Amino acid sequence: MLKLALFFLIVSLIAGVFGFSGISAASAGMAKILFFIAITIFVVVLLIALFTARSLSG
Structure with a gap:
C-alpha cells in the first residue's frame, strides 16, 4: 500500500510539472x-x- 502511495505521489509531481493541476491535486489527495x-x-x-x-512472555 505504501508503494501505491509513492506511485500516486510521483504521478502528482509529474502532473504538476506539466501543468495538469487537477490531476496533480487528485493524485496528491490519493497519496495522502x-x-x-x-x-x-x-x-x-x-x-x-x-x-x-507481552501476554505470551508473562
Whole structure:
C-alpha cells in the first residue's frame, strides 16, 4: 500500500510539472489518504504484536 502511495505521489509531481493541476491535486489527495491508511495499519499491527508478545512472555 505504501508503494501505491509513492506511485500516486510521483504521478502528482509529474502532473504538476506539466501543468495538469487537477490531476496533480487528485493524485496528491490519493497519496495522502493511502499513506495515512498504511501508517494506521502499521500502528495497529505493531500494537497487536506488542500486546500478544507481552501476554505470551508473562
